[in-house]
Amino acid sequence: xxxxxxxxxxxxxxxxxxxxxxxxxNLVLDTVIFPARGPxxxxxxxxxxxVRPWLFLLPAIVALGLYLAYPVVxxxxxxxTERVPGGGYTWVGLANYEQMLKEPKFWEAMRNNIxxxxxxxxxxxxxxxxxxxLTDRIRWGNLAKSLIFMPMAISFVGAAVIWKLVYxxxxxxxxxxxxxxxxxxxxxxxxxxxxxxxxxxxxFFLMAVLIWIQTGFAMVILSAALRGIPEETIEAAIxxxxxxxxxxxxxxxxxxxxxxxxxxxxxxxxxxxxxDIVFAMTNGQWETQVLAxxxxxxxxxxxxxxLGSAAAMxxxxxxxxxxxxxxxxxxxxxx
Amino acid sequence: xxxxxxxKSTLTWLVHISVAALVILWLIPTFGLFISSxxxxxxxxxxxxxxxxxxxxxxxxxxxxxxxxxxxxxxxYVIEGQLFEDGAKAKISVxxxxxxxxxxxxxxxxxxxxxxxxxxxxxxxxxxxxxSEPFTGSRGSRVFVTATQPPKFTLFNYQDMLxxxxxxxxxxxxxxxxxxxTIPATIIPILVAAFAAYALAWMExxxxxxxxxxxxxLLVVPLQLALIPLLKFHLExxxxxxxxxxxxxxxxxxxxxxxxxxxxxxxxxxxxxIENARVxxxxxxxxxxxxxxxxxxxxxASFAIFQFLWTWNDLLVAKVFLIDATGQTTVMTQHIIELxxxxxxxxxxxxxxxxxxxxxxxxxxxAMQKYLVRGLLAGSVx
Numbered sequence: 164x165x166x167x168x169x170x171x172x173x174x175x176x177x178x179x180x181x182x183x184x185x186x187x188x189n190l191v192l193d194t195v196i197f198p199a200r201g202p203x204x205x206x207x208x209x210x211x212x213x214v215r216p217w218l219f220l221l222p223a224i225v226a227l228g229l230y231l232a233y234p235v236v237x238x239x240x241x242x243x244t245e246r247v248p249g250g251g252y253t254w255v256g257l258a259n260y261e262q263m264l265k266e267p268k269f270w271e272a273m274r275n276n277i278x279x280x281x282x283x284x285x286x287x288x289x290x291x292x293x294x295x296x297l298t299d300r301i302r303w304g305n306l307a308k309s310l311i312f313m314p315m316a317i318s319f320v321g322a323a324v325i326w327k328l329v330y331x332x333x334x335x336x337x338x339x340x341x342x343x344x345x346x347x348x349x350x351x352x353x354x355x356x357x358x359x360x361x362x363x364x365x366x367f368f369l370m371a372v373l374i375w376i377q378t379g380f381a382m383v384i385l386s387a388a389l390r391g392i393p394e395e396t397i398e399a400a401i402x403x404x405x406x407x408x409x410x411x412x413x414x415x416x417x418x419x420x421x422x423x424x425x426x427x428x429x430x431x432x433x434x435x436x437x438x439d440i441v442f443a444m445t446n447g448q449w450e451t452q453v454l455a456x457x458x459x460x461x462x463x464x465x466x467x468x469x470l471g472s473a474a475a476m477x478x479x480x481x482x483x484x485x486x487x488x489x490x491x492x493x494x495x496x497x498x
Numbered sequence: 499x500x501x502x503x504x505x506k507s508t509l510t511w512l513v514h515i516s517v518a519a520l521v522i523l524w525l526i527p528t529f530g531l532f533i534s535s536x537x538x539x540x541x542x543x544x545x546x547x548x549x550x551x552x553x554x555x556x557x558x559x560x561x562x563x564x565x566x567x568x569x570x571x572x573x574x575y576v577i578e579g580q581l582f583e584d585g586a587k588a589k590i591s592v593x594x595x596x597x598x599x600x601x602x603x604x605x606x607x608x609x610x611x612x613x614x615x616x617x618x619x620x621x622x623x624x625x626x627x628x629x630s631e632p633f634t635g636s637r638g639s640r641v642f643v644t645a646t647q648p649p650k651f652t653l654f655n656y657q658d659m660l661x662x663x664x665x666x667x668x669x670x671x672x673x674x675x676x677x678x679x680t681i682p683a684t685i686i687p688i689l690v691a692a693f694a695a696y697a698l699a700w701m702e703x704x705x706x707x708x709x710x711x712x713x714x715x716l717l718v719v720p721l722q723l724a725l726i727p728l729l730k731f732h733l734e735x736x737x738x739x740x741x742x743x744x745x746x747x748x749x750x751x752x753x754x755x756x757x758x759x760x761x762x763x764x765x766x767x768x769x770x771x772i773e774n775a776r777v778x779x780x781x782x783x784x785x786x787x788x789x790x791x792x793x794x795x796x797x798x799a800s801f802a803i804f805q806f807l808w809t810w811n812d813l814l815v816a817k818v819f820l821i822d823a824t825g826q827t828t829v830m831t832q833h834i835i836e837l838x839x840x841x842x843x844x845x846x847x848x849x850x851x852x853x854x855x856x857x858x859x860x861x862x863x864x865a866m867q868k869y870l871v872r873g874l875l876a877g878s879v880x
Contacts, residue, residue, distance in 0.1 A: 169741060173682045177745075181689040189783045215782055216703040223694030223753055224709075226687075229731075230724055230750020231716045237727035290520075297517045301510075307517050309867060311524045316863035317856050318811030320831040324838070324852040325531045328547075328845060338545045340845070342530060345546050375524065380874065387875050407509065436720050439813045443835055455722055459814070468726050475723045486718050493714040497707055 181222070188218045235479065242472035259469040269474070271450055272457040275366050276481075279437065279453060282367070284430040286374045288423060291381025295389055296411060298382075308386065312379035319376070319439030326372045327444060330358040362450040369451055372440050377433065381426045388422035389415060428485050435481055454478050535849035536651035542845045555591070555646045557600060562617070562625060562641060565633035575615070575632050581623040581641055588645040593619050600642035611639060619643070655850040669851055672833040676810060676855070678741060679820065679829060683748035683809045684802055690749065691756030692798065696786050698757065699764040700772060710761065716754040724751070725818050732819065740827065744820040751815065752805045759804075762876055763797035764790060800873025803866050807859050830855040 192214060197207035242259055244252040263269050294311055298304035314322065331341030332355050339345040344355040359365045392415055400414045416423070438455040445451045447460065454474060462471035533547040541550060560581040568577045582588050592601035595609050595617065603609050605621035615629025619641060627633065659669045697703075698710055724747070732743045767790070775785050791798075809815075813831040820827050828836075834851050841847045863870065 169678065173741070173745065174685055177682055177686040178689060181686065181693075185693055186783065189781065193781070213703065216697040216701040216706075219693040219697035219701070219782075219786075220709070222690045223757060226690060226750045226753045227713070227716055227757075230728060230747065231719050231721075231754065232712075234724035234727040235719060237730075238723045241726060294517070294520055297513050297520070300513055301517060304517070307521050309864070310521050312867070312871075313860070313863065314524070314528070315870075316807055316859040317528070318813070318831055318859070320813055320834050321811070321852045321856045324834060324848050325527045327838075328531050328534065328849070329527050331845075338549075340542060340546045342526070342546065342548070345548075375527070378524070383871050383874050432718050432720075436722065438722075439831070442813070443838060455720075458722055462726060463818075472726060475720070475725075478720050478722055482718050482720055486715050489718060490711050490715045494707070494711055497710060 184222065185219070189215065192218065238472045238475050238479070241468055242476050243469075245469045255469065259473040263470055263473050263477075268447075268452055268457060272447075272452040272454045273477075275450070275452060276435070276454050278366055279370055279373075279434045280431060283370050283373050283377065283434045284427045286370075287377035287381050287430050288385075288426050290374065290378040291383075291385050291426065292416075292423070294378065294382045295386035296415075299386060299389060308379075308382060311382060314376045315379045317376070319372075319437075320443050322372050322376055323440055323443035326368075326375075327359075330368060332357045359445050359451075360449045365445065365449055365451050369440055369444055372444070373434065373437060377430050381430065384426050385419065385422060388419040392418050428488070432482060432485060435478055454481075531849045531852060533651075534845050535655055535853045536653070537846065538652060538654065539844065539846045541650070542849075550649055550651075553646050553648050555644060557642065557644050559597075560623075560641050560643060562627060562638035564638050565635055568627075568633050573630070575629045577627040577633060577638070579625060581619070581625055581643065582645075588623060588647040590619065590621050590623060590643045590645045593641060593643040595639065595641060597640075597642060601644060613639075617641070655846050656854070659847070659850045659854065668828070668833055669830070669854055672828050672830045673854060675827055676829045676831075679744055679748070679816065680806060680809045682741075682745045683752070684805045686745065687749045687752040687756050687805060688798055688802060691753055691801070692760055692791065692794070693786065695757050695760035695764055696782075696790055698761045699767075700785075700790075701782065713754050713757050713761075717758060719754075721751050721815070725814075729818055739820060739822040741820065744816060747815050747819045748805070748809050748812075752801075752808070755804065756801050759801050759873060759876055760794060760797050763794055767793055796869060796872060797876070799866065799869040800876065803862060803870045804873055806862060810859050 192211050197211040197214075198204075201207075241252075243254060243256060245255045245258070247253055294308070298307045298311075301307070317325070328340075329342045330344075331339075332344055333339050333341070335353075335355055339348055339355055343358060344352075347356060358368050396414055396418065397410060400410050405414070436455055437453060438459060441447060441451060441453050441456045442459070447453070447456050452460075454477060458471050458474035458478065461467050461474055465471075530547045533550060534542055537547065537550055544556070545554065562581065563577055563579045565577070567579070568575045570576070590605050592604060594600040594602045595611065596602075603619070605619060608616050608618040610616050611627070611629070613634070614631055615627055615633065617625055617627045617639065619625045623643070623645070625641070627639070660673075661670070698706060698713075728747060728750075729739075732738060732746075737743045737746075771789060771793075772785060775789055780788070811831065812829075813835070816829045816832060820829065821832055830851075834848070834855060837848055837851055
């Protein structure tokens, strides 16, 4: 069948199926299992109302359980086993982790990931804060915001192509068509550089892509937070003779500290999962490996599920503090 | 807040200038690729895209028409024509007929051709060759010109990519495939999540708080962990790699954010409306369909945009759960990766492919930005 047609059928089936499930299950609950009539009407209504939430929740719980909760456990199990040729698994304990820790590529990925984790959230948040503060004060600020926010809509792969053109290199005797090299030559560079193959520095050229994408996100959230600051605090500061910089750093920033933290952690999680950019631009060559790409490499190129799962568990481990922090905050808020 | 501490005007100018600088810095990479997608391969290879925006002076090697087009006029053999392609509107400053001396003549001058006869070239590129003997050979004479050309763009790359079988074919199909992945993967999670969100927001039952906490926790679980276990699971239950698998995967991965966003929004709806409806005898199902769903439209739209952008732009999930060895179900992101591999230096192909894939999300982004922003503000865990 034509895939587009198949998609259409799926939409119809999916929507009808979903609505049908919820409608019919409610109907069955109310009329067949616990009918609201007869001698036990009152008790039945109570029973039905106890069961109903779970009817509403069931598909979502199945989806969450199967696609997110179960894989965490299963990945942990896989990371402790080794596939046996011909099928089946053997328990190998921590051997996969040991092997991973011996690989220089893993340590390269760890080192790069740590650099990403420091640089990208910091610069995205800083740029976001800067643009949020500046655009709030001018009339065409909304237009500016929407243009800076735009990279959010562009795929990592699309962004990789966009930036590869910026970093493009031509032989020295030709005109440079990559902007970075053109600027480099314009400001007195002699040899055009192949930016993505210069170890260590090339990591920063990759990070630039993610910063470019994430700044808009940071800006939107921080701009809303800045607007939420009570006017009186700022007016009081003006009366006391504070300058614009003092107002910004001493009055505004402390008041939106939690929001800054939220933005920071959200970008941190994005950074830990970053895969497409590295995959599309260097594929981890020239010492640009990161954990997510290292893991993909192990899983699907080396076909080593044990080692790949161990790498995935490392990512999970790095996310866990943020996970706990989020859950604790959410519980505090619910109370 | 505008007139902080007196020094208003200089400061305002500084703000205007810095914002303008930031906006330009942020736009320029995309803009460069966008411009490149409207240039021919030759143009892209000769100079930077920024030079294409202004009239540029270039040295070109052009060729007159072949001798077979000559006509005889009053005993003279004449070839007349135009050196540039149609509508190039270039202006010649100097020209020549030898590669060692490309600037020896001015427009309007007449040069002796080596093989006999002479040639006159005008400023707009029209020329006239005259000779008393017939012109021979199979190709025209070379003319070296230094010309100023106005910016020139073409839609050729897009036509070539979308409607022709050729070097970069497959983009059209990948475009359809991406749609096929995206639409069900956006709609189905919304429905499933909306019911769950209603239960978590407005129904009393034991374990509700724990479930909400679990959803918040699952928000940050990296989907990298799910790849192998779920691929294994899909293979075991016989779905294998294909659309069904990728739809299910996207539904699962989008679920925490969907529930989180929708629950937060629904919990903020006024309690009176819902209790009045209950008093009037409406069932939960009726309340949900007739009251909650319409009222939650902004939140539904927010999530729909997120999920749409995410599934459209996704590479990893499609690579693992959808694209099999036949490559029939490739999506645009994967197709671009393949183009990067095979046509790494052909920027006209890459730029065009990237823009074909970026166009739809950008349109959605600019059309529905309000909802996207609202969703972001609600979705970042506070």
